Amino acid sequence: MAAKDNQGLQAIVIVLALLVVGLGVGLVLVNNSRKTEKARADSAETNAQNAANSERQVQEEANYYKESMGFGRGESYASMQAAIKEDLDRWGANFPEEDRNFRTILGQIFEENRKLALNEAEAKAREADLQAELTALEAEKEQELAKYRADKEAAAAELAAERNKFTEQYERVNQEKEDLAAEFAKLQEEHAEAVKDLNATRAALEQKIASLQDSVEKLKLKQPQEDPFAQPADGEVTWVNQGENKAWINIGRNDGLRPQVTFSVYEVGEADADQAIKKASIEIVQVLSGGLSEAKITGDDPKNPVMPGDKIYSPAWAPGRQTGFAIAGFIDLDGDGSSDLEQLKRIIRTSGGKVDIAPNAQGEKEGAAQVETRFLILGEQPDSPNRTAWVNSYQEISREAGNLAIPTIPLQRFLELIGWKNDADVVPLGIDASERDFTAQPRAQELPRKTGQPQGVFRKRLPKVSY
Numbered sequence: 001m002a003a004k005d006n007q008g009l010q011a012i013v014i015v016l017a018l019l020v021v022g023l024g025v026g027l028v029l030v031n032n033s034r035k036t037e038k039a040r041a042d043s044a045e046t047n048a049q050n051a052a053n054s055e056r057q058v059q060e061e062a063n064y065y066k067e068s069m070g071f072g073r074g075e076s077y078a079s080m081q082a083a084i085k086e087d088l089d090r091w092g093a094n095f096p097e098e099d100r101n102f103r104t105i106l107g108q109i110f111e112e113n114r115k116l117a118l119n120e121a122e123a124k125a126r127e128a129d130l131q132a133e134l135t136a137l138e139a140e141k142e143q144e145l146a147k148y149r150a151d152k153e154a155a156a157a158e159l160a161a162e163r164n165k166f167t168e169q170y171e172r173v174n175q176e177k178e179d180l181a182a183e184f185a186k187l188q189e190e191h192a193e194a195v196k197d198l199n200a201t202r203a204a205l206e207q208k209i210a211s212l213q214d215s216v217e218k219l220k221l222k223q224p225q226e227d228p229f230a231q232p233a234d235g236e237v238t239w240v241n242q243g244e245n246k247a248w249i250n251i252g253r254n255d256g257l258r259p260q261v262t263f264s265v266y267e268v269g270e271a272d273a274d275q276a277i278k279k280a281s282i283e284i285v286q287v288l289s290g291g292l293s294e295a296k297i298t299g300d301d302p303k304n305p306v307m308p309g310d311k312i313y314s315p316a317w318a319p320g321r322q323t324g325f326a327i328a329g330f331i332d333l334d335g336d337g338s339s340d341l342e343q344l345k346r347i348i349r350t351s352g353g354k355v356d357i358a359p360n361a362q363g364e365k366e367g368a369a370q371v372e373t374r375f376l377i378l379g380e381q382p383d384s385p386n387r388t389a390w391v392n393s394y395q396e397i398s399r400e401a402g403n404l405a406i407p408t409i410p411l412q413r414f415l416e417l418i419g420w421k422n423d424a425d426v427v428p429l430g431i432d433a434s435e436r437d438f439t440a441q442p443r444a445q446e447l448p449r450k451t452g453q454p455q456g457v458f459r460k461r462l463p464k465v466s467y
Helices: 002-068 077-091 102-222 341-350 388-403 411-418
Strands: 235-241 246-249 262-266 278-289 292-298 311-313 321-328 353-359 365-367 375-378 408-410
Touching: 077 102, 246 278, 262 411, 321 341, 321 388, 341 353, 341 411, 353 388, 365 388, 375 388, 375 411, 408 411
Parallel strands: 321 353, 321 375, 375 408
Antiparallel strands: 235 246, 235 311, 246 292, 262 278, 262 311, 278 292, 353 365
């Protein structure tokens, strides 16, 4: 029985313990739930307070903006929006849509007001300067008026004095006029007599002038007429050094002259260079300046030397341009029977000319004659049946030159006019030899020979010393 009671007590104790534990757990859960709800309530209260603060701040900002834009605190949004749109349309009509706001418009208005203020300040300063200038001009005007009045009074006094002086001079002039009238009448009588004498003298002089004019016309008929087609000289010799066979001429770089050009020299006074008698030849060795060149004298006559003032001429050279030539026939410059056509072309080019038409090495025609071609140079006319090409080219070139009225010139005459001289003449021997081909040359001056051992680079060779 006692055991059963103990078991009952144990069961009660266990139940009570479980109740206590459950009650503790429930209290803990209830306490935690209370804390959670309290935290939620505190957070909601804080959020509500923050929202109220934000709402109050937004309202204060809205009221500030309303008052800043000139609206009352109680103005509605719709009325404000309509007023703002009306203001923007009125004041921002000239602004782009993206810039149509109060800040941009006010900035523009401020900038314009600032510029207006600056312009107003400048205008006021300018007005002050102009006022000062006006004051100075008024003062100057008063001074000028005072001076003018003084000058006017002085001029009036001077005018009165001059009027009195004029009256006196007028009376004197009238008297002199009467005297001059009497004198003029006397001079008219003398003039009539003088005119009568002058007319007689004039008639005598006119008769004498007519007689002299008749004599002049007769003398003109006796004078040789100047040839309008005469060839003028290319230049003249300005200085001569006979000892060194040098001459200087008055043409140079400005005329397109270059070395190796040759000229013939003839006496001054010859009207036509083409027909002038050659007295010497010169060859340009150095162009010194625009109007001066040095030349070597070739082929001159000691009895008729080159002198300053002599004229020079070359048909192959013209100042500043190339002269064209035509060549026909067989060309033999040195008499050796071989063609010297290419050498003649070189001579022409060296003298500043060019070849417009000529036979080639096979005798065929090359080129064409031009209106500007100066001369047709005639070589030996080929007549051999073996030279058909040469014969044909000779005839064709001559015909072309004749159609263009190109004057012809023999080869030797052309060489003489340009002053060319063959430095390697062929001297025939045997029965055709002539004593004129073997003229004695003057002996050059010989210097005395020195005796003794020469000095300087030439030394007597000594035997090599060996040790």
